Amino acid sequence: MANDAATGEVKGARARFRSWSRATRVLAGVVAVCTGITGVAGAVKLGVEVYQSVEKRNEPVTAFDRTPIMGLQFWQDGSQRRMDDDASSGDKVVVVDMAPRPFEVWFPSHSMKQPELRVCAWTDDSVFDVESDEPLDTTPCFGPGHGLATTTYADGTLYLNREGFNYFIDTRIQPADRPDYWKVYISRTSRFQDPPSALSELAGDLYLTTLADYDGDGVADYDEFEFIHLAIG
Numbered sequence: 001m002a003n004d005a006a007t008g009e010v011k012g013a014r015a016r017f018r019s020w021s022r023a024t025r026v027l028a029g030v031v032a033v034c035t036g037i038t039g040v041a042g043a044v045k046l047g048v049e050v051y052q053s054v055e056k057r058n059e060p061v062t063a064f065d066r067t068p069i070m071g072l073q074f075w076q077d078g079s080q081r082r083m084d085d086d087a088s089s090g091d092k093v094v095v096v097d098m099a100p101r102p103f104e105v106w107f108p109s110h111s112m113k114q115p116e117l118r119v120c121a122w123t124d125d126s127v128f129d130v131e132s133d134e135p136l137d138t139t140p141c142f143g144p145g146h147g148l149a150t151t152t153y154a155d156g157t158l159y160l161n162r163e164g165f166n167y168f169i170d171t172r173i174q175p176a177d178r179p180d181y182w183k184v185y186i187s188r189t190s191r192f193q194d195p196p197s198a199l200s201e202l203a204g205d206l207y208l209t210t211l212a213d214y215d216g217d218g219v220a221d222y223d224e225f226e227f228i229h230l231a232i233g
């Protein structure tokens with residue numbers, strides 16, 4: 001009996017040991033997996049940081065916060081896009097680095113009772129054809145009656161037309177997240193009477209002449225228009 005009891009105690013002790021040992025191995029396994037996850041996450045985080053660092057170093061230097069003449073900004077995915085002069089165009093053209101996705105154009109109200117932004121958009125720089133002090137009715141794009149029809153609240157379409165301008169005004173614009181600024185949302189383009197297509201389907205860059213007749217005199221004064229090259233990468 002005593003021997004049986006002793007044998008039973010030994011068996012019980014061995015069973016408890018095996019159980020403890022198994023639990024220890026399981027715990028060790030869990031710790032190893034957790035360590036592995038932390039290691040992978042750490043490696044991914046490090047990789048992302050290195051990539052961002054390299055990408056930032058390769059980005060062009062932004063020359064200005066707002067375009068020099070009209071104070072425009074271009075926003076995409078919640079971030080302002082980088083801008084620079086185009087030295088090959090005598091610094092008269094502002095180049096904006098863009099992704100082929102929807103974007104916003106921000107512009108100052110400039111003390112106008114009715115803030116507005118007129119945009120003549122095309123697929124090459126032939127649209128950069130406005131001269132200082134030129135009457136609007138002699139320009140190919142911005143003359144009276146050349147405003148392209150759109151919906152009351154705009155429908156995200158930027159019309160591409162060298163003889164007709166996008167007229168962003170009134171209910172087609174919204175207050176921007178910057179004091180005294182307004183914005184317009186662009187999500188697609190359309191050539192005259194063609195159905196709109198997404199910006200991701202663009203075959204090349206976009207070229208904009210932006211204009212606002214701040215003093216309402218019907219003349220494109222030197223400080224009322226600007227040439228913008230949207231470099232879409």
Ligand SMILES: [Ca+2]
Nearest residue numbers: 213217219221
């Ligand atoms: Ca004017």
